[in-house]
Amino acid sequence: MQGIEKSFNSVQVLQGINFCLEQGSVHALMGENGAGKSTLMKILAGIYKKDKGTIKIKESNVDINTPKQSQELGVAMIHQELSPIPEMTVAENIYLGREPGKGLFLDYKEMYQQTEELLKSLKIQVSPRAVMRNLKVADQQLVEIAKAISLNAEIIVMDEPTSAITDKEVSNLFEIIEDLKKHGKGIIYISHKMDEIFQIADDITVLRDGVYVNTWKAKDINQNTLIKSMVGRELTEIYPKEIVPITEDMLELQNFTKKGKFEGINFKVKKGEIYGIAGLVGAGRTELMHGLFGLDKLDTGKVILEGKEVEIKSPKDAIANRIAYVTEDRKLEGLVLEMSVGQNITLPSMKKLSKGLFVQEKEERTIIKEQREALRIKCSSERQLVKLLSGGNQQKVVLAKWLIKSPKILILDEPTRGIDVGAKAEIYKLMCEFVGKGNSIIMISSEMPEVMGMADRILVLSNGKASGELSREEFTQEHIMKMSVEHI
Amino acid sequence: GAADKDAKKESNTEDTQTEGKVKIGMTLYSLKNEFTVRLANAAEAKAEELGIELVVYDGNYDPSTQISQVETMISDGCDGIILNPQDAEACAPCVDKAADAGIPVVGVNTRVKSDKLTSYVGSIDVTAGEMEMQKIVDLLDGKGNIVIIEGPMGQSAQIERREGIQNILDKYPDIKVLAEKTANWSRSEGMTVMENWLQAFDNIDAVVGENDEMALGAREAIKAAGKDIPAIGVDGITDALNAVEEDNLVASIFQDGAGQGSKAVEVLLDAINGETVEENYWIDFEEVNKDNVEEFKQRAQ
Amino acid sequence: MEKDKEQKIGVKTFIAKYGVIVGLVIIMVFFTVMKAKFLTVENMLNMLRQTSINGLLAIGMTFVVLTGGIDLSVGSIVGASGMFAALVARTEVGMPWYLALLVGLLVGLLLGAVNGVIISYLRVPAFIATLGMLSIARGITFMASDAKPVPGLSKGFLSIGGGSVGFFPIPILILIFVLIICYITLYKTRYGRYVFATGGNPTSARVSGINVKLITCSVYMISGLLSGLAGVILTSRVTSGLAQSGNGYEVDAIAAAVIGGNSLSGGRGRLWGTIIGFLIMGVMNNGLDMMAVSSYWQLVIKGIIIIGAVMLDSLNEIKE
Amino acid sequence: MEKDKEQKIGVKTFIAKYGVIVGLVIIMVFFTVMKAKFLTVENMLNMLRQTSINGLLAIGMTFVVLTGGIDLSVGSIVGASGMFAALVARTEVGMPWYLALLVGLLVGLLLGAVNGVIISYLRVPAFIATLGMLSIARGITFMASDAKPVPGLSKGFLSIGGGSVGFFPIPILILIFVLIICYITLYKTRYGRYVFATGGNPTSARVSGINVKLITCSVYMISGLLSGLAGVILTSRVTSGLAQSGNGYEVDAIAAAVIGGNSLSGGRGRLWGTIIGFLIMGVMNNGLDMMAVSSYWQLVIKGIIIIGAVMLDSLNEIKE
Ligand SMILES: Nc1ncnc2c1ncn2[C@@H]1O[C@H](COP(=O)(O)OP(=O)(O)OP(=O)(O)O)[C@@H](O)[C@H]1O
């Protein structure tokens, strides 16, 4: 790809990008949120049309206008944001557009059998007949990976393929990637996780604000230089964990149970504490938080807040008790995509921002501006629709909308999914500041280093049951892994 | 008990002249306007008086619904059927189906085009159109500009009334039709159309409505515009009688719905009982004007 | 104990999944109790024949609704295709019945294709495009006959809607035939998958190489074609071409599809649901007429039945 | 050069964003050219007065559509509230006009609330719930009057629809008043934000602490209330309570909202679009009547105008 340019509504997003992928190698594409990585790849996949530039595949100039053309040229892509077709089964999703069958007719048996084999070969434990809608984000992502691989393409683009899956599946994916490399395929890999990049990438290209920065061999560059070239400044520490005084109890959960999801969960979170919850995909962490936040009905369970029992029947009650919840799936649960950045940020705070029934627009604008600056949300204006933001910036919007509520307890469910290193560090810093004021955080994360780096204590869930609680000095990766599989 | 019932049913279908209560069905093209409701009520009153059971069906302005209802009546074991068709052509299968089942059908109000019809009680809508148009012609001395507000396009009453209007218009070339449009028998639509015409033309001399509702709507528009353009309608509904009395409508062409309803029941019962009935019982349209409106008001009570 | 529990769950999920069927059964039982003659072979055939036209429209509507669209023009297409078929089927024209049928089908297909092109290629929302067509097709129908009925249709043509094969009225046989074809198309062919995919997530469908525009266009053609067929049957049943026929039929067709559990936002739906949907409508109309409920009460009761039948379907969701 | 390009983009994005306005202007220019009397103050007031009823319904419909719902019952609610208001407003009853108005509004609000509860709390799809209500409310209206008109309304009541304040017909003033209130409600209050959020993503809205069910319920109450108001105005305008009145009005109301660019799938919409939408419908009806176009051609032309006006809106999307 050479000299690629692209603009949306006369806003330049890509400017003279050069990118070259060699056969049998993994080429990482790096850059901050909104740098234009996904856009560049969508041009390759035929979803967007480039304004300028040339694309060559195997030395010949190609013209890509539709996804179909791209596929025919041997390009497959795992999309960052595209969701599957929710009402269809896993197999139907994987074989969509190229279903096995004779003539017009489908051969379901064949389709399910092929899917089963495919999933088995990729060590993905999902039933081919499961309806996509009922799968968790993590499993949906695995299915997307399976789909891209099953296309048998020469070039596979992976746009943040590991944003929702846990370490076990990640290492599984890396094995697959190694295998693909051996078969001479080229892989373009986008991720914000540094350790992953250095583990598998051969080459690294960095984009910044839609401009090409440079390309290196992975072995010729170290993490700090890479981060510097991406962010444009030095980042000294990734996990800026500060020791703040941990005082009395803030929140206690007693005997939280929801049949089939989790059972008999008890824990206490103290003021000033970051309480981590770890576990494998589907351990029930998200469900547990849904229960706490009043999104789902519990079978049993008591919430004690600062020594007083409170009743939380709906998110409204939770918010009234100054609990905030940054959800796991920002598009489904976090944002109203058709609303502007500003309106999303102030949505839960409408009451505070209005006099009587009327919204105080001046006040609202001030708060939005503050948040945009504090979290460095990249958007053309506060009136831009949030759906047009890059994934990372969307996540920041979700954070912003809760931070202005000045909650006492912040629940973070996979808070840094899809967020660039720079922003991650900012978020961690914000977390520290937040607990420094005597507040508490409950953090769910599938990124082991993150939980271990940030949490004061970790509760490990396994198959809906608590396997135990670890304090900071007990944190080791092996320990947590072992507890995660205890009840399976 | 059950056997008893069966026996009764048999006597009903096999030999209707015996003691079993006669059951008849009646389908009207609609039960959602005053005229047909009046017709149905009269039929019900008559049926009660004669001691027979009458089931009334609402055809909902749809011939195929009416056919379905006739099918339902046949499988329900009716002894006779009164048909007030939405469409003169399309409701013919109603008659055929009943005839095949050996059940007499008496048409009412609109004559269905079928030679198997046992008898017909009513009038011909063409006459109504002729009468109202003639009245306007006389009023304008054979010269002037009119607008016509039509019923739902394609409905038998609309087609025939329009035909009658045209018959008279053909005779008076000095009467000019400025505009014509359907207002679907509706007062508010009639009002809207008239408002727009009043904006467009300042030379309208009279309004011919194919029914009273639309004519009354037109009159509201005319009055609101501070003008006085005469209008005429058909049916003789209560509001129209009042309007004629108050000089709001020139006249209305009265259709004796109640008379048609009760007569139809009588004729049908005769036919069921095997008596010979005439092919047509004409119940003519009558003009309601300021002079005779009192009499009609009493009849409508 | 264990088994007991399982069975309980079984009943619950059955109602959850098949709520509308339960609704239909309740309605039928009610009418049977109230009116012995309701549940006779004769009356059931009668009811099915009456419902066959709405059935055809509802099946076409199901395709449309699955892609997240809506087709308000089916009633007008019934009118137009029926009228043109009638013009050809007049005895004086002397054409065989199948030519008239073909004309009806072609008119339906053509009008449906116009809908499809306007919606998928010119990107006009389906509601607007088909509302426009509702008006345009009706206007054309009026012009074709000057709003007058077209009677005197040939014997062969009349038997399409009026004839029987043995015991079975032809309209019912046509309905069953169409149902089978559509079932296969939706569930056994690639095309059917693409219809679901287009409704479920058009972007993903497009990325998977599906020609989303073509699929979108095609469902309106299917709906148009079936409306054309319905128009021919209706015309044959009422033995003449009527300019107003089919007026307002779109509401019943959409209602049948939605009662059956097809989501108007697309992607989620089921053909069997549509069948239950139009059966509920048919049984309701037939049963209420048989019970001789007054026409005002019929309106009230129909409203309650429509809501009630669907409520059974959503009851389980409420619990969750 | 630079500037030239910018301006070009300006015109393009203007058409893109305000395509329907361009559509409205084109239609108005056309009628003005064809019929000089079209663009007079008098006729414009006439047109606005006629359109005020559809306008009120369309405004209510906008709230509903913004939440991703639909309200098919507005026409029947117009009928019911108009009828009950008429029963109270008869001179022989001797009640003041505002009591009759209140009765109309309350009937509308009540029926709307029933819709709302069935949809949001009993989870029946809006299409079905309001279709049921369409039928039920009409049935009740017929029962209330036995299909007979209710004439003889009091002077005060008649001036609601027929009176003027100075130059301005009262229905137009009511419409403008309602528009201002609704504009403020939608864009300046917290409630408005919640309506948009509920339509855009109910789950996110719920997580943000919004009582999504209550909001959903409330929009049907607004729609019902405005339908009640429209019913009172209509009844007053035609000077008697009519059981059939409002029949089929839902189609025009939805059409106005959709022509204006409100997406039926919710979350995306604009009140000014609705205004343009009902103005287009009003101008079209008025202009065609003034040109004395035949009933058949009116149908065809109306269809084309509806599609054409919206097509301008979607043209830019096609290019992309
Ligand atoms: N359809 C669109 N319309 C307008 N702007 C867009 C559109 N898609 C992307 N953008 C903008 O283009 C820029 C690049 O976005 P892109 O999604 O390529 O970023 P990214 O590098 O993938 O970021 P992330 O790491 O957060 O996924 C962003 O500023 C985004 O707001």
Ligand SMILES: Nc1ncnc2c1ncn2[C@@H]1O[C@H](COP(=O)(O)OP(=O)(O)OP(=O)(O)O)[C@@H](O)[C@H]1O
């Ligand atoms: N939409 C759903 N429908 C049915 N079952 C679900 C759904 N979402 C989750 N589950 C089930 O609930 C259990 C817990 O899922 P949950 O999402 O809470 O896990 P998690 O620990 O948060 O995992 P993740 O890391 O993916 O967020 C899983 O066993 C899963 O099968």
Ligand SMILES: [Mg+2]
């Ligand atoms: Mg991206």
Ligand SMILES: [Mg+2]
């Ligand atoms: Mg989770």
